[in-house]
Amino acid sequence: MSEQLVPVAPPAGEVSEVARLPELSPQQSHQVVELVFRFFCSLRLTLANLLLLFLAMIAGTFVNPQNDSLVNIERAFAGRTTLLWSYRTFELYDLFHSWWFTALLLSLALNLIACSIERLPRIYYLVRYPETRFDRVVGLRLKVTGAPSAISADAVSDELRRRRFSVRRTGDDIFAEKGRYSRFGVWLVHISLLLILGGGIFGRLTAFEGTVNVPQGGGQADAFIERRPDGGQFRHRLMDGKGARFFVQCDDFRLKEFEPGRPKAFESDLRLFRRMPDGSAGEELARQTIRVNEPLRYAGLTFYQASYQQLERAPRARISVLDKTTGTQQALLVAPSQPIEAADGLSYQLVDYQEDFAGLGPAVQVVRIEEPPGTPRSTDGKPSAAAKITSFWVFNKRPDFDRDNRPDRFAFRFDHITPYYATGLQIARDPSTPIVYLGCFALFGGIGIAFYTSHKRIWAHVASGKISLGGAAHRNLEAFSGEFEELCDALGVPRPAPRKGAQAAA
Amino acid sequence: MGSIQGLLDWGVALRIVAVAGYALAFLGYAARLAVRKLKLDRVATGLAVTAVGAHTAYLVTRWIAAGRIEILLRERTGDVLSGTERFWYMVSHPPYTNLFDALNFVAWAMMVCYLIIERKWGLRVVGVLAVALALVAMGEASLVTDKQIEPLVPALQSYWILIHVAMLFVSYSLFTLGAVCALLYLVRTGTASAWLGGVQAALAALLLTLVGGTQLILGTFQMAPGWVHQVPSQLHKGSFLEVTTAAHYIPAGSDKLAKVLVPVPGVGPFLLAAIVLFLAGAVIYFLARKGPEQGTSALGYKVVAAGFVVLTVGLALLVYRIVNSPEVAFPQGIRPAPGEHGPFRFGIASNYALGLIALVWGLTGGFLVTTPLRDRISAGLPDPRKLEDITYKVIIAGWPLLTIGIVMGGMWANEAWGRFWGWDPKETWALITWVVYAGYLHTRITLGWAGKRPAAIAVFAFAVVVFTFMGVNLGLTGEGLHTYGAG
Numbered sequence: 001m002s003e004q005l006v007p008v009a010p011p012a013g014e015v016s017e018v019a020r021l022p023e024l025s026p027q028q029s030h031q032v033v034e035l036v037f038r039f040f041c042s043l044r045l046t047l048a049n050l051l052l053l054f055l056a057m058i059a060g061t062f063v064n065p066q067n068d069s070l071v072n073i074e075r076a077f078a079g080r081t082t083l084l085w086s087y088r089t090f091e092l093y094d095l096f097h098s099w100w101f102t103a104l105l106l107s108l109a110l111n112l113i114a115c116s117i118e119r120l121p122r123i124y125y126l127v128r129y130p131e132t133r134f135d136r137v138v139g140l141r142l143k144v145t146g147a148p149s150a151i152s153a154d155a156v157s158d159e160l161r162r163r164r165f166s167v168r169r170t171g172d173d174i175f176a177e178k179g180r181y182s183r184f185g186v187w188l189v190h191i192s193l194l195l196i197l198g199g200g201i202f203g204r205l206t207a208f209e210g211t212v213n214v215p216q217g218g219g220q221a222d223a224f225i226e227r228r229p230d231g232g233q234f235r236h237r238l239m240d241g242k243g244a245r246f247f248v249q250c251d252d253f254r255l256k257e258f259e260p261g262r263p264k265a266f267e268s269d270l271r272l273f274r275r276m277p278d279g280s281a282g283e284e285l286a287r288q289t290i291r292v293n294e295p296l297r298y299a300g301l302t303f304y305q306a307s308y309q310q311l312e313r314a315p316r317a318r319i320s321v322l323d324k325t326t327g328t329q330q331a332l333l334v335a336p337s338q339p340i341e342a343a344d345g346l347s348y349q350l351v352d353y354q355e356d357f358a359g360l361g362p363a364v365q366v367v368r369i370e371e372p373p374g375t376p377r378s379t380d381g382k383p384s385a386a387a388k389i390t391s392f393w394v395f396n397k398r399p400d401f402d403r404d405n406r407p408d409r410f411a412f413r414f415d416h417i418t419p420y421y422a423t424g425l426q427i428a429r430d431p432s433t434p435i436v437y438l439g440c441f442a443l444f445g446g447i448g449i450a451f452y453t454s455h456k457r458i459w460a461h462v463a464s465g466k467i468s469l470g471g472a473a474h475r476n477l478e479a480f481s482g483e484f485e486e487l488c489d490a491l492g493v494p495r496p497a498p499r500k501g502a503q504a505a506a
Numbered sequence: 507m508g509s510i511q512g513l514l515d516w517g518v519a520l521r522i523v524a525v526a527g528y529a530l531a532f533l534g535y536a537a538r539l540a541v542r543k544l545k546l547d548r549v550a551t552g553l554a555v556t557a558v559g560a561h562t563a564y565l566v567t568r569w570i571a572a573g574r575i576e577i578l579l580r581e582r583t584g585d586v587l588s589g590t591e592r593f594w595y596m597v598s599h600p601p602y603t604n605l606f607d608a609l610n611f612v613a614w615a616m617m618v619c620y621l622i623i624e625r626k627w628g629l630r631v632v633g634v635l636a637v638a639l640a641l642v643a644m645g646e647a648s649l650v651t652d653k654q655i656e657p658l659v660p661a662l663q664s665y666w667i668l669i670h671v672a673m674l675f676v677s678y679s680l681f682t683l684g685a686v687c688a689l690l691y692l693v694r695t696g697t698a699s700a701w702l703g704g705v706q707a708a709l710a711a712l713l714l715t716l717v718g719g720t721q722l723i724l725g726t727f728q729m730a731p732g733w734v735h736q737v738p739s740q741l742h743k744g745s746f747l748e749v750t751t752a753a754h755y756i757p758a759g760s761d762k763l764a765k766v767l768v769p770v771p772g773v774g775p776f777l778l779a780a781i782v783l784f785l786a787g788a789v790i791y792f793l794a795r796k797g798p799e800q801g802t803s804a805l806g807y808k809v810v811a812a813g814f815v816v817l818t819v820g821l822a823l824l825v826y827r828i829v830n831s832p833e834v835a836f837p838q839g840i841r842p843a844p845g846e847h848g849p850f851r852f853g854i855a856s857n858y859a860l861g862l863i864a865l866v867w868g869l870t871g872g873f874l875v876t877t878p879l880r881d882r883i884s885a886g887l888p889d890p891r892k893l894e895d896i897t898y899k900v901i902i903a904g905w906p907l908l909t910i911g912i913v914m915g916g917m918w919a920n921e922a923w924g925r926f927w928g929w930d931p932k933e934t935w936a937l938i939t940w941v942v943y944a945g946y947l948h949t950r951i952t953l954g955w956a957g958k959r960p961a962a963i964a965v966f967a968f969a970v971v972v973f974t975f976m977g978v979n980l981g982l983t984g985e986g987l988h989t990y991g992a993g
Contacts, residue, residue: 043948043952043953046948047945047948047949047953050941050944050945050948051945053941054938054941054942054945057934057935057937057938057941058938060929060934061931061934061935061978096929096934196913200926200927203926207925209924209925256583257583258579258580258582258583258657262656262657263659263660264579264580264583264657264660265660265663266660291660292660292661292663292922293660293661293663293664293921293922295921295922295924302924304922304923304924305660306923426923426924428923428924428925430920430924430925430926433920433926436916436920436926437917440913440916440917443909443910443913444910444913447906447909447910451902451905451906
C-alpha cells in the first residue's frame with residue numbers, strides 16, 4: 001500500500017462534508033430553535049442557575065477576603081503551582097468578575113429573557129380572552145350555586161359596576177373583573193431584574209473608577225489611577241465628553257472630629273479648571289465642597305470623598321488676620337516661613353510654634369518685616385538690609401490679645417495647628433447608571449403590582465329565579481373572600497360555605 | 507425635657523420591662539400549650555403586647571437620645587446648627603446602627619410582625635418560639651460590650667440609613683418567623699428527629715467552626731481561645747482565636763486600627779470539643795436517619811447533649827474570664843490609638859462571634875429541651891396546611907422588603923461611592939439570601955412544590971439570614987464596607 005499525502009487544500013470545486021449535508025427543512029430548523037428556546041425557558045435551568053450562583057457567591061466571599069491583587073497572591077503562593085494555576089485560570093483573585101461567573105450571569109440573563117418572551121403572550125391571552133361563562137370555570141374556591149333569587153341580571157351588573165368592576169354580559173352570563181394589569185406584575189419584576197442585570201453587564205464593560213490624592217492648599221491633579229485586580233494599573237486623564245482636558249484642585253481639606261479618633265466629617269473644597277494646552281489653568285468649570293455621601297458630579301465623572309492622607313510636610317497654622325484700617329478679616333492656612341503679604345512692603349511669616357508657651361497654651365511666633373518705601377521686591381525672598389524686623393507671639397487661648405496689645409495695622413489670631421493633608425478622591429464614571437436606575441424604579445413598580453395588587457374576577461349566571469355566583473383572585477384570596485361575601489350580602493345571596501380546614505383554631 | 511442621661515436611664519428601665527414582659531409571655535404561651543385547660547390565650551397575648559409597648563418606648567428613647575447626642579456633640583465642637591439641621595440630626599441616628607441596637611430592633615420588629623400574624627390568623631403556637639427568639643436576641647444584645655451610642659461615622663450620615671437598613675431588618679424578622687412556621691410544619695408532619703437533630707448539629711458545628719476561624723478547616727488550629735474581629739486571610743498571617751482587649755493600636759507601617767489581642771487561657775479546648783461532638787452527633791444522626799424514632803434514647807441525641815454541656819462550660823468560663831478580667835497592660839512598644847483611654851479590659855473581639863455562639867447555644871438547647879416533648883408539641887400544632895400557608899405568606903411579605911432593601915442599598919452605594927454593586931461581603935450575602943428565597947418562591951409557585959421540601963428550604967434559609975446578619979461581620983469574608991466599628 002502506498003501512503004497517500006493529505007492534500008493541503010481541498011480540490012477545486014469540492015465543498016466540505018458539513019456543507020454537503022442536506023439543508024434543514026423549515027420545520028427542522030424550527031425544532032432546533034425550539035429546543036434552544038425551551039432549554040433557556042426551563043425552570044430547571046433557573047433553579048440550577050440560582051443554585052450555582054448561591055455556591056459561587058459563597059465561594060466568592062471566602063476565596064480572597066482581603067481583595068489581594070494577583071501579584072500579591074503570586075508572591076504568597078509561590079511554589080504552589082496547582083493553587084496558583086486555579087487562581088489564574090478561574091480568576092479567583094477577582095471571582096465576581098471572572099469569565100465563568102460572568103457566564104453564569106449571562107445564563108441567568110438568557111433564562112430571564114426566554115421566560116419573559118414565553119410568558120408575555122400567555123399573560124396577554126389570559127387577560128384578553130378570559131373565560132366569561134360561569135359553567136365553564138372550574139376549581140372556584142368561592143362559589144354559590146343555584147341560590148333562589150329574584151334579582152335581575154341588570155341589577156347584578158349595576159352592583160358590580162358600582163364596585164368598580166368592568167362588566168361583560170353574554171346572555172345570562174355576567175363576567176366582571178378588575179385589576180387585570182396585576183397579571184403583568186411578576187413579568188415586570190423579571191424585566192426590571194433583566195434591566196438591572198443588563199445595566200450591570202454594560203457597566204462592567206464601560207465603567208471605571210480610580211483614585212488620586214490631591215494635597216490641600218491648591219494641589220492639582222489632571223489624571224487618576226485605576227488599580228486592576230490583576231495588579232495592573234491604568235492612568236486615566238480627566239476629560240469631559242468631548243475630550244477636553246481639565247484638572248481638579250483641592251483648595252482645602254478639613255478633617256472634623258468630635259474628639260481625636262472620632263470623625264465627624266471629611267470635607268474637601270474642590271474646584272475644576274479647564275486645562276490649557278500648556279498645562280496652565282483655564283476657566284473654572286465647577287466648584288463644590290464634597291463630603292462623604294455628597295460627591296461632585298461633572299461631565300459624567302463623579303468625585304467622591306473616599307479617604308485622606310497625612311503628608312510628611314510641616315504642619316500649618318490656621319490664623320486670621322484683621323486689617324484694623326478697613327475692618328476686614330481674612331482666614332488663612334499658612335506653612336512655616338510662608339510669607340503673608342499683608343500690604344505693600346509689609347509682610348509677615350510664621351517662624352515658631354510652642355505647644356505651651358510659658359503656661360499660656362499653644363502659641364505661634366510671627367516675624368514682621370517692614371521694608372522702607374521704594375525698596376525693590378527681593379528676588380530670593382530674603383528681606384533687604386534696610387528692613388525693619390520685629391517679632392511677636394500670638395496665643396490661641398487669648399484671641400483678642402494681639403489686637404488689644406500690639407500697635408500695628410494688622411492684628412493676628414491663631415486658631416490651631418493642623419497637619420498637612422491630601423484629600424483622597426475616588427473618581428468614577430458609570431454610563432450604565434440610567435439603565436440601572438430605570439431597572440430599580442421598574443422593580444419598585446413591579447413589586448408593588450405583583451405583591452400588593454390582585455386580579456379579581458366574578459362570574460354570575462342569572463336565570464329563571466336562580467343566581468349562581470363565583471369569584472376568584474389570583475393573589476390574597478383571603479382578603480377577596482371578604483369582598484366576595486360583602487357582594488353576596490349586597491345581592492341578597494347566601495354567603496359561600498367556609499372551606500374545609502380554613503380558620504382552624506391554633 | 508429630660509437630659510440625655512435621664513432618657514438613657516428610662517431606656518434601661520423600659521428594656522428591663524420589655525425583657526421581663528417577654529419572659530412572662532413566654533411562660534404564658536408555653537403554659538397554654540402544656541396545659542390545655544388553662545385559658546391563657548388572652549393573658550399571653552396581653553403580656554406580649556405590653557412587652558412590645560415597652561420595647562417600642564425603649565426604642566423611641568434610644569432614638570431621641572441618639573439624636574440629642576448627635577446635636578450636643580456638634581454644638582460642643584463649635585457647629586452652629588440651623589433648625590432644619592437640628593431636625594435632621596435628631597432623626598438621623600435610628601436605633602439600629604450598632605450590634606446592640608440592631609439586635610434589640612430585630613427582636614422588636616419580629617415581635618410586631620408576630621403580633622400581626624397572631625391577630626390575622628391566630629396561630630399562638632408560633633408565639634412560644636417567637637418570644638423565645640426575641641429573648642435570645644435581647645440576651646445576646648446584653649452580652650455585647652459596646653452598648654453606648656456613638657455619633658455616626660461620616661459614611662452613615664445619610665437619609666438612606668432610615669429606610670435601607672430598616673427594610674432589611676424587617677425582612678430578616680419576617681424570614682425568622684417563616685422559618686419558625688416551617689420548622690413547626692416539619693415537626694407536625696412527623697419529620698424524624700434524626701433529620702432535625704442531624705441538620706441542627708451540623709449547622710451548629712459549622713457556625714462554631716466559622717467563628718473559630720478558617721484555620722480550623724485547614725487543620726492548623728491554633729489553640730488560643732477567643733476570637734478576633736478581623737480574621738486575617740492566608741496572605742495576612744496573624745494569630746487566630748484570641749480574645750482581645752477593648753483597645754486599638756496602629757501597627758507599624760499601617761494606617762489602620764488593629765485590636766490588641768490577649769490570649770485567654772482554658773476556653774479553647776471546650777469550643778473545639780463542642781465542635782467535634784456536634785459533628786459526631788450529626789454523623790450519627792445521619793446514619794440513623796432511616797431507623798425508628800428514638801427520641802432522647804438515640805445515640806445522636808446523647809452526643810449532641812454532651813456537646814451542649816461542653817459548650818455551656820466553655821461559654822460560662824469565657825464570660826467568667828471576661829467579667830473578672832484584670833486590667834490589661836499594653837505590651838512594650840505599643841501605644842493606644844488616638845482617642846482611646848484606659849483602663850482596658852478583656853472584651854470579645856467580635857461581638858458577632860459571641861452572638862453566633864449564643865445563638866448556637868440557644869438553638870441546640872431548644873432542640874434538646876423540645877425533643878422529649880415532641881409528641882405533645884406535635885399534637886398541639888394546628889393543621890399542617892395552615893402552617894404551610896402561613897410560612898408562605900410570611901416569606902412572601904418579607905421578600906419584597908428584602909428586594910427593595912437591597913436595591914436601595916445599591917442606590918445609596920451609587921450616591922456615596924459611585925457604584926451600585928461592589929461585591930462587598932455584606933452585599934454579596936444579602937444577594938445570597940435573596941437567591942435562596944427566590945429559589946423558595948420559584949419551587950413553591952412555579953414548580954408547585956409543596957410540603958416538606960419548601961419547608962426545609964425555609965428553615966435552611968434562616969441559617970443564611972443569620973450569617974448575613976451577623977456572620978459576615980466576623981471578618982471571615984474580608985473587611986467589608988458594612989463593618990462600621992460595630993465589631
